[in-house]
């Protein structure tokens with residue numbers, strides 16, 4: 001089991017092209033988003049070389065406070081290289097077409113966080129029963145998204161709630177998620193809400209992250225008021 005506390009409530013998944021289009025690096029975007037209240041960050045690089053991917057993970061790890069979870073998308077080798085370089089990286093997120101959870105668990109060890117995408121009842125059941133000890137599932141797409149061309153069909157609120165109820169694991173919603181979705185997601189038992197364009201493509205990532213954090217936590221967290 002992981003020894004690190006993991007708070008997935010307000011989960012930023014990065015996109016280099018969207019950050020660059022706003023004139024910011026991924027690390028600059030993440031630093032602003034963390035100041036706004038994100039609790040978890042996943043580095044997702046679909047076009048970078050391994051070297052570029054690793055550099056981004058190390059840059060982000062440098063600006064992250066310890067309380068914020070850092071996850072690497074897809075690339076177990078990049079996760080391992082970042083750990084070897086001394087970076088505080090929490091785990092890996094893989095999907096149904098990536099390496100199977102058991103292979104990932106063998107490589108990342110028993111303490112790392114392992115997230116898995118699941119979009120059907122069968123996939124959720126398999127995730128919960130997997131001896132690789134999947135830590136949480138990413139369920140999507142909540143709504144249509146332009147960020148991921150091959151995202152599963154939109155579930156809508158009712159579809160997400162049905163799958164989240166079936167899931168024996170903490171569930172994070174992803175795909176077209178805006179702050180307006182968060183009260184519903186929280187009330188339907190989600191462990192968190194993940195956003196890419198809502199933060200990376202925002203004019204002000206800090207203000208945008210704050211809007212997500214306020215929508216999730218309300219104003220009971222005074223630092224968000």
Ligand SMILES: Cc1ncc(COP(=O)(O)OP(=O)(O)O)c(N)n1
Pocket residue numbers: 013042044073074093094095096097098115116117137138139140148172174194
């Ligand atoms: C939190 C979270 N949920 C789902 C995904 C999608 O993962 P995957 O299906 O492997 O697709 P890619 O992100 O690799 O394109 C995710 N990344 N994060």
Ligand SMILES: Cc1nc(C(=O)O)sc1CCOP(=O)(O)O
Pocket residue numbers: 013117138139140141142144145146147148151152174175176177194195196197198
């Ligand atoms: C990375 C990813 N996974 C999805 C899934 O449904 O599994 S949707 C998605 C992209 C979400 O981007 P945005 O917040 O900009 O809509």
Ligand SMILES: [Mg+2]
Pocket residue numbers: 073074093094095098
């Ligand atoms: Mg993947």
